[in-house]
Amino acid sequence: MTSSTSPADADAELAARVRAALAVPGAGPLTVLEGGRSGLTYVLRDGETGYVVKAVPPGRRAIGRNDVLHQATALAALASRGVPLPRVLARDEAEPAWFAMEFAAGEAVEPVLDVDAAIDPELARTRMLTAARMLGTLHAVPLTGLAETVAALGAKLPEVADPAAELARWTRTMHAVPDELRPGSGELLAALSADVPAAVAPTVVHGDFRLGNILFDGETPTALVDWEIWGLGDPRVDLGWFGVFTDGRLFPGVGREVEGLPTEEELGREYRTARGEDGGTRQDAEWFRAFGRMKMAAIMGHNLVRHRNGAHHDPVHETLPPTIAAMIADALRLLAVEAVR
Structure with a gap:
């Protein structure tokens, strides 16, 4: 920036x-x-x-x-x-x-989305694995001590949002997008709603954890930024969201494929090593990966609607429909659900 x-x-x-x-x-x-x-x-x-x-x-x-x-x-x-x-x-x-x-030094590059930024694929891979360990460290922060620190600042911790609450939140966003811009979303939302995982122990959740929100100096992270939607909730929400950015094929027309990026499984292993415990994060991984894709589709659809109604003019949003469709289709694949044509 x-x-x-x-x-x-x-x-x-x-x-x-x-x-x-x-x-x-x-x-x-x-x-x-x-x-x-x-x-x-x-x-x-x-x-x-x-x-x-x-x-x-x-x-x-x-x-x-x-x-x-x-x-x-x-x-x-x-x-x-x-x-x-x-x-x-x-x-x-x-x-x-x-x-x-x-003012933190460094650069924040999202490998699959920042198509004009030159980044070595091996460096991108290293940064992603480093970020996974950072996320594990974040989720390992005890909430008891954190509550005391927040109280000393004159604030209080947010209410815990479980997977059902997260799904309800982003379902509302998806429903605000016209049907023709979100093909297959009805089947996807139904499948997600039909099998909502039980919550695991809550942690701090960043809400938008990805390389585009982490400043790096070479291979060294200098700052995790953009905390506007942080809260307390299921750590698998952060993991599922982070995994969306491992595959450039999910962003047709707006992103790119980057060879050698870690798989979602690799990110999970690095995460758990840093966290020092499983925390239940191996459970229901496919549901949270699908949910991350649904969330991305809802956000992109919302941004396109805001552009078209004049709330935030940005013609680049007109390129998003193929990515919205790709996110929904891949989420359905993860849940083994066939969309109605």
Whole structure:
């Protein structure tokens, strides 16, 4: 991601609040960080030191992706627990709320989706296996101690979402997409609903765990970012989602195949080695892999609908229908369900 080069502060009032909280009165302009999708994301530089600022858009409620302090809570509570994270340096609950964190060095490349980014396939493989171990470390964080840390921050842990709750959440998103854009989704949702796995012990769940949200310096991870939908839930939700990004064939027209990426089974082995326990994550693996594909199809369909109704103009979303169909078809394959033609 790169920042803009506007000579003036993107938001003068916010910039003044940030400079005062960070005690950097002579810092450069507050500039928009392109590529941020949650709230408003800015960069502030003071000499060689950089800061990333996330703020609630003026006039918006601090909910969902705009609840930036929800993100700050995760970063602060999980600091020094074995997962590389940017350090939270300041937070302000006054409207519009914001928080500032370190500017982490490195690049975030999603091998199968960032088609314009050159990445060596062996490096991509190494990063993916490293990320699987990172996820195992994250899921091993004890919730008891975490609750105490979160309480000290003046917040509380989210309610636990079990597999049934996750399925209900993303089913609503899928149902908001016109039928013609999601062929086979009725059969898929029925199959998922008919055999919802029992929940295992809950963990912190990132919600969008993939290489595109992990900064790396070579083979070394420097920061796991984009915590806007983190919560507590079944760790297999993160594993199933991460596995979607191992196969470029699931993204026809928008992605690419990358030779040598780990299989979902390989990621699972690395994950369990790092976590130090199974945690029940071997159970119902196919269901969670199918669910991850359904979730991706629902998100892409939702994004296409928002583009078409003018809520967020981005013509690239017009290329998504083949990928939506591919995700649904592969999920049906995993569940051994035949779609009605």
